[in-house]
């Protein structure tokens with residue numbers, strides 16, 4: 492598989508937009524929908540939780556809202572579909588219910604072939620961080636076992652580290668601050684429109700992989716520099732992308 496011209500142009504445009512030269516030294520990985528195939532379970536939990544509170548949530552909405560905090564999603568959906576504001580108490584109740592339904596779901600599978608990609612990236616001496624809107628317990632243990640120790644506990648930004656979730660830039664700004672890698676040395680791998688918006692608002696080069704049911708346009712319109720169809724495509728193109736993203 493070879494890289495098409497539009498990808499090369501996107502990378503060159505990005506490099507030219509920076510005041511300094513670019514050299515890839517770090518990747519900020521989103522988690523749900525990038526490392527784990529957890530989105531179908533999140534989506535079903537959302538649909539069931541909203542249904543219990545009288546809101547019939549269309550199937551694409553969990554994917555359109557992916558990456559943002561639960562409260563933000565709940566407020567937005569009631570505004571959109573029931574034309575009303577909800578109290579914080581009510582939103583908290585639905586949030587709790589969604590989390591309870593999610594814990595009843597089976598454990599999410601790793602998205603193949605991401606362990607191979609992460610291993611390849613490690614061999615290239617590129618740092619690996621996880622930037623997620625999730626705050627699931629036991630998250631690190633699972634990351635560590637599935638990804639063969641290629642992620643480290645202190646190299647994570649979770650929902651517990653930020654006040655404002657995606658699409659706010661805060662999660663990625665925190666990642667830049669904590670890791671010390673800025674937009675001349677780090678890129679983002681995301682799968683959701685709001686995640687892409689967050690990364691772009693933080694000024695980072697963003698590769699989107701379309702692992703869910705949305706149209707790829709939703710990712711390009713959110714500002715992704717590159718949109719790929721699958722994790723397989725990312726792995727196949729990685730050696731060339733790495734070369735283009737290095738000095």
Ligand code: CA
Nearest residue numbers: 521523524683
């Ligand atoms: Ca995601």
